[in-house]
Amino acid sequence: MIASNVKPLRSALICGALFALLAVMAGAFGAHGLRGVLGERGLEVFQTAVTYQMYHSLALILVALLPVAGLSRHLLGIASGFFVGGIVLFSGSLYLLVLTDIRWVGPVTPVGGIAFMVGWILVAISGFRR
Structure with missing residues (x-):
């Protein structure tokens, strides 16, 4: 039984794994399907969404593994919620x-950015609180 x-x-x-998969798919779509459809600025914004989605997908995977190092499961669980919210709000709004x-x-985009920042702050705090 899982606690x-x-x-x-x-x-x-x-x-994290599913959002990373979607980021790879979105990146491929942007590189191959949106060239000639979007202008240069549109492609840059799309790529920003993909990049932040991938970074925070990897952050979700990291957060899932950090309790092995003795970090606070509670704070990391909350941080993961902020990372998911950030991906949906930041990257989703840019898409x-x-x-x-x-x-x-x-x-909505800056709200997602704030969610990312709160998530990282919670990860940092979890390093101090075991």
Whole structure:
């Protein structure tokens, strides 16, 4: 039986792997399917979304493994939630901005960036609290 404080970290590992897969797919789509469709600036924004998605997908996998080093499972579980939220809000809003005419999502992007920052702060704090 898995302890309840391990489940969020298992979920972080699974989400990290799936978000990384989606980032690779999005990157390939951007490189091959969007050339000639989007302008240079649109491709740059799309690539930014892919890059941040991949970084934070790897962060989710890292967070799932850090308890082995004795770091706080509780804080890492919360950090993983912020990383997932950041991917959805930051990268997701950039994808929507570039691929659609939906402009109201623009203000959502910085909220996703803040979620990323909070996640990293929690990872750092978990290093101090065992």
